[in-house]
Amino acid sequence: MLLPQNIIAKKRDKEVLQSEDINFFVDGLVSNNFNDAQVGAMAMAIFQQGLTSQETVELTKAMMHSGEVLSWDGLDGPVVDKHSTGGVGDKVSFMLAAIVASCGGYVPMISGRGLGHTGGTADKLESIEGFNVQPNLTDFKRIVAELGVAIIAQTPDLAPADRRLYAIRDVTATVASVPLITASILSKKLAAGLDTLVMDIKVGNGAQMTSLEQAQTLAKSITTVANGAGVKTQAIITDMNQVLGSTAGNALEMYETVKYLTGKLREPRLHQVVVTLAKAMLINSQLAVDEADAQSKIDYALTSGSAAEIFAKMISALGGPTDFLENPWRSMNKAQHIVEILAPCHGYISAMQTRDIGFSVVGLGGGRISNDQKVDHSVGFDRILPLGTRVNRADVVARVHANTAESAALASKQYIDAMSFSESPIAQQQVIY
Template identity: 40%
Template sequence: MRPQDIIRKKRDGAELSREEIEFFVRGVTSGEIADYQSTALLMAIFLNGMTDAEQSALTNAMLHSGDILDFSDIPKPKADKHSTGGVGDKTSLLIAPLAAAAGICVPMISGRGLGHTGGTLDKLESIPDYRVNLSLKEFRAVLDRCGFAMNGQTAEIAPADRKLYSLRDSTATVEAIPLIVASIISKKGAAGLDAMVIDVKTGSGAFMRQDDRARELARALVKTGNSLGVRSQALITDMNQPLGQAVGNSVEVLECIELLRGEIKEGARPVLDLSIELAARMVTLVELEPSIDAARARINRVYESGAALECFRANVEAQGGDPRVCDEPAKILPLTEKSFKVESPRSGFVIKVDTEEMSVGFIADVKIGSELQTDDLIGTVFSADVERGRRAAKRISSAYEIANQRSPELLSLIKEVIE
């Protein structure tokens, strides 16, 4: 079997066998297959797609390219949530303690920012001394201690994905749905999960901007996850504006801790609502409750009792962070003294937000549908660099489209559930 024959076969639109895919993934992992051959196959997949059988084989081969974590001796169901990413998407910081407090073991393998979307690891590192590079032994110890752990992808977990992802990023093949699915499911499957909920974002601030593409991705993720024995469900959610008020690592962590403390600002409520829904879906998938209504009630109980906050506190301490962040979040995560107001250039209604322009510390005071007068506050940029802060404020001001009439279309946060 030769790499060039496999590349040629996919280039010509033929279906690869499981054996051919496994051969190629082994070669990528070992380094026997050169990068230029790997990128040729990636582009062939990007252009010609993959059948369901190819998709399952690729994901399974990548999953088994490294260690499979074994938490079978933990007497709790194992589940996780994955998001395709969006501006202000911080739900992992709420979902993990909510689900853990509800009785689920959550071994969360997280990532860093990609493009204009923030990464969970980057947010967590805003907490002083919080570690996201745990060894597998440390990862297991944190799980035992508080029910969830949040860590970066280690060298032992799906090494083929680490190699292929870096090549995708440099060869314009990131958007290929078969490659996205294989990347996500291989990492999650290697974490020894029983179930997984996937939040597929769609809209201006999402990786998949069109609803039909988001739906295609969601269906492929669910189908592939189920085929590999990980019970999967996807929610397609709106990302045409920031989720919540805070955008930026430190301010997003601050917003989440305030929510866990029961300090709910109206603009942050969508973050809590979506987090509760996703955590409840995890509860039903692992069959801790018989219905989604019972699961929502269970999650609401651990939220309102403060159990989720205490679970988060235990995790921060277990991963080396400063637990005082749960008691004095504004003191431990202070906003920079330099702030820059973003003001409305005209009167009218917010009808659209280009969230891709929001890549700095920003707290929004308005959302789609808000009515504004000239010079009303849209939000505030926080930046230690004066020039950067001024540029960001100007850029964000132009990201808000204001019209004379309110848009008749009301945005629903959850657009569709894929089972």
Template identity: 40%
Template structure:
């Protein structure tokens, strides 16, 4: 094989063969194909796209670069969820123990936040003692004993994707639906789950800003999963406004505990239940206990406590609290008609809740409490936001981000949280 021929083939809009894809992914992972050559191929894919068969084979080649987990020995079916990322998206925290309480095993491999979107592992690491690193053998044991585990992906899963993602991040080749879909699905298929539900976010705070591109991404990932024998369903869900009333690591854990206790914000509860029902149905457990019941009878909370303890965490320990707070007050009265999720995410990041580079630390207590959500009334002088930070010098830049993030007055049209279903 000649990597130049492969680059030229895709540059000219032709379809890559299975042999070409297998070879270039393997050779790049081994270091035989140079970074600049793979960067050129990625850019050609950004411009020319990929067919369904190409995307499927590209995913398969990345899968073949590493190990695959196998949970077939468990006495319950496996099912998992993946979100494309948003602001205040804490859903994994109440969702995983809820689904486990309803009879499924949930092997949830998650990541850390980067930029304006939060990371599930950052949130859970605000719990004293909790650890994200879990070996495959530990995953098997925890899933058998508890039914749910949320942890970091090991380096042996899809190493080609790990290397490719880092390259795409610095070469302007992230925005490609075939490359995004194959990146997500190679990791999820390597995880070994029997069923998968995708939460594809749409709107200002999401990677996909419009419904059409979100649908295309969902369709591509569902096709990949289906072609690999995994029951895969996607929900397109709204991300114009942050989920819930908190953005930030420990703040979102606290809100998740409210949901697990049978309360919490209506939108977080709605999405948790909707995704849980899809996960159970995809796993063949549609007739199992209803997730809404698990949230109200305490079984989901019991499952959460066992999950946290199984990974070294203390479910009774107090969560970190930021050293300083500041309120942002409403300048006028009326109905809040708009709250931009992206701006709120950037503000939380500036307060210390997120990171600009993967190696940056995060502040567990930093973030934002939202006192008013779209559709609710506010009076001049009432608090709109409470900012939380360990560093008071961060407040000013966070307030700059929030300055144009909301509108008080004008027409407010409620929008559905779950926009569309793709299977």
């Protein structure tokens, strides 16, 4: 007879778990046959001893099948998605999903919330008055079929085993385990019924993976397991040593998304990440034959306005306004205090402690320290200058949006403390590794 303590002891003693062991553990996550102490012990045993590729595949598949698995019969195109490991100012999902949908893909994107210093896609969408990030699955599937895209938050029906395991990992110092990160990400993504997945693995001082070696380890694990589970998957490693785009904060990032899709402003590094991931999604799902074909389809989606139109339709289909692209601030709150942050010296912006800037947004109220915290969607930073920019003393390097004068002053100081300046120009910063 299988018992929780027997399975925990096997992994503690470096034994390879069989599929029946793993299925028993995952069933126990959903049925509560594993109590919280046993789940924590199991997570720590996996954290310490690791899992083989085959064990990780089995864990991913068992968690994926712990709830509903979507099927997309009757669609006339591939079902394709992207997942980012998270960073500061990462609003790529919005542009990317709209571009791929306008090129004939179907993008059922189930997104996360912000935790720690990283922003969450679902929180950004909730900046928009009326937007419903948790529709029922019937509506979700209908909107994807009609428009080609819907971006929602994780639902209780998909991969419930992951939700319980993640909550316990979060409080037992076992989050940073590559096999557990892999199974957590992929169980949710594979439950969405994908044909193709592109992973954006962030690396740098604002990412979960701070070194290229860590990022490559995670990229290999995710691609091995996802391809092993039958979903064609590619990982692309991108830079997170500075804020991505020119904004950080929920409503401000939605406003930057509108400017990007309508062609008013496309910050070059953000655009490079969007285009690189879009090309991979189009080529891997056979919506484009090669890089040149993919590039021309992306250019058309943006210049014709079709990506913008699809995005606007998705916002209104999920309860948001019908005129979001024309009047974004009509349905989003603005902060009370907008304060310019001034360069303390002449020189070049040479480095940015991106994680600290992310935590400044959280400190303003724009993120969570705990899961049940309410988010102030109006706060954050905009007009952020990129690394390598030459500035004179008292030039504006960014603006802070805050709801008290005190929090604006504190965030301004934190922003300058997170910056470094040099007298001579710095090397061109890599975007795609």
